Amino acid sequence: RKEVEQDPGPFNVPEGATVAFNCTYSNSASQSFFWYRQDCRKEPKLLMSVYSSGNEDGRFTAQLNRASQYISLLIRDSKLSDSATYLCVVNNDMRFGAGTRLTVKP
């Protein structure tokens, strides 16, 4: 089983839609979790850390489910500019999931 697995996508959604991605992990001792965003041919950039109690940043909500060993990212009111690949990083070894591609269409 891979250490980190993500919904493969692609997700094609209309503007204004709500979309959610999951990322499952195999190491139950994992302590740190992040979501990064990568635009085409650009470097990954930190979107948000994921805290145990869940956290929100504007239209973005990140949650952690330790029992089922996954983290999620919810995007509300999708914008065209949200189109990107979303990468999860689990644990301190700083390895990335394969990414989920999101395309928001007018």
Added chain:
Amino acid sequence: EPEVTQTPSHQVTQMGQEVILRCVPISNHLYFYWYRQILGQKVEFLVSFYNNEISEKSEIFDDQFSVERPDGSNFTLKIRSTKLEDSAMYFCASSEMEQGSGANVLTFGAGSRLTVL
């Protein structure tokens, strides 16, 4: 906002040649990383570096690769005897310990695109 700087942005080389990719991490960061991304594929971890030595390396990071921090600012990735399959985007990243969580938040450079012909 502090940034990680990488040079060159694009390098074209002949198979078998050696290349050196350079990175200037954020000045107060202590942890340095190299990642590779082959076109259309995932971001792959190559190596992490702390306190002037490799702290972890992946199975990709074989004897063909080496890293060095020759002075107080640069962090370099050397690829010896390049192969066609080394063509990729190489990202440097740096981090400091994120306060309160014990985790490292990565800041990436814009990448160096290597094309091996």
